[in-house]
Amino acid sequence: MTYAVKEMFLTLQGEGVQAGRRAVFARFAGCNLWSGLEKDRITAVCQFCDTDFVGMDGEGGGRFQDAKAFAKAVAAQWGAGEDARFVVLTGGEPMLQVDDALIDALHAVGFEIAIESNGTLAVPRSIDWICISPKAGSKTIQRSGDELKLVWPQSGSNWEAMQDWDFANHLLQPMDARADEAANKANLAEAISFVQTHPKWRLSLQTHKILGLA
Ligand SMILES: C[S@@+](CC[C@H](N)C(=O)[O-])C[C@H]1O[C@@H](n2cnc3c(N)ncnc32)[C@H](O)[C@@H]1O
Numbered sequence: 001m002t003y004a005v006k007e008m009f010l011t012l013q014g015e016g017v018q019a020g021r022r023a024v025f026a027r028f029a030g031c032n033l034w035s036g037l038e039k040d041r042i043t044a045v046c047q048f049c050d051t052d053f054v055g056m057d058g059e060g061g062g063r064f065q066d067a068k069a070f071a072k073a074v075a076a077q078w079g080a081g082e083d084a085r086f087v088v089l090t091g092g093e094p095m096l097q098v099d100d101a102l103i104d105a106l107h108a109v110g111f112e113i114a115i116e117s118n119g120t121l122a123v124p125r126s127i128d129w130i131c132i133s134p135k136a137g138s139k140t141i142q143r144s145g146d147e148l149k150l151v152w153p154q155s156g157s158n159w160e161a162m163q164d165w166d167f168a169n170h171l172l173q174p175m176d177a178r179a180d181e182a183a184n185k186a187n188l189a190e191a192i193s194f195v196q197t198h199p200k201w202r203l204s205l206q207t208h209k210i211l212g213l214a
């Protein structure tokens with residue numbers, strides 16, 4: 001199995017319960033809910049994506065020939081030091097490509113593995129930290145994990161049903177409307193108001209955007 005990767009970089013996890021933690025991000029190319037092309041956004045299942053996951057041309061990206069080569073590149077991004085090695089597999093949709101060989105190879109070089117997935121494909125429990133972010137209009141197959149991170153507001157998403165799923169943490173992340181500042185302000189206000197009235201849920205901010213990190 002080869003792996004198509006848009007980019008790989010060292011940063012801090014910006015979102016969710018692990019926010020603030022040093023992490024290598026591996027962003028897989030491709031997604032099953034949007035082609036990634038602006039012309040297709042309006043007809044996509046997922047229309048609010050903030051990410052470029054098309055191609056393999058980003059910093060640290062490329063096609064990795066096997067799991068060992070992928071793990072070696074992740075370790076190189078981390079650099080020296082064996083403590084608290086942490087990699088976040090994201091995309092695009094990482095579960096289109098992540099397999100047992102990749103998980104084993106990352107564990108073999110000492111990494112704790114997190115994943116950011118839309119939940120439409122089953123995620124192996126050998127991944128150490130599973131974050132699922134359901135998308136309205138898609139079927140969430142993966143209904144257990146470490147954190148459920150719902151982008152908000154998202155019309156058509158049934159948050160009440162999600163509370164019966166098996167997640168240790170429930171997070172609400174304001175939708176980034178990109179250039180639309182008024183919408184950003186409104187989305188943040190709606191998310192704060194929801195969390196104020198639904199204490200099972202906690203606010204997740206995209207802190208890397210605030211901090212100017214990748
Ligand atoms: C780019 S996605 C990649 C992983 C996977 N495809 C998914 O959707 O979970 C990474 C995270 O960013 C979130 N996200 C994407 N676009 C967003 C936006 N406009 N505002 C807030 N969060 C967003 C996703 O919901 C997901 O939790």
Ligand SMILES: Nc1nc2[nH]cc(C(=O)O)c2c(=O)[nH]1
Binds near residue numbers: 011012015091208214
């Ligand atoms: N710093 C940082 N944290 C993140 N957490 C989730 C991200 C993602 O795009 O999956 C992301 C990202 O792109 N950058």
Ligand code: SF4
Binds near residue numbers: 034049118
């Ligand atoms: S599922 Fe994830 S990667 Fe795919 S378009 Fe939506 S937010 Fe972007």
Ligand SMILES: [Mg+2]
Binds near residue numbers: 050051
């Ligand atoms: Mg991102």
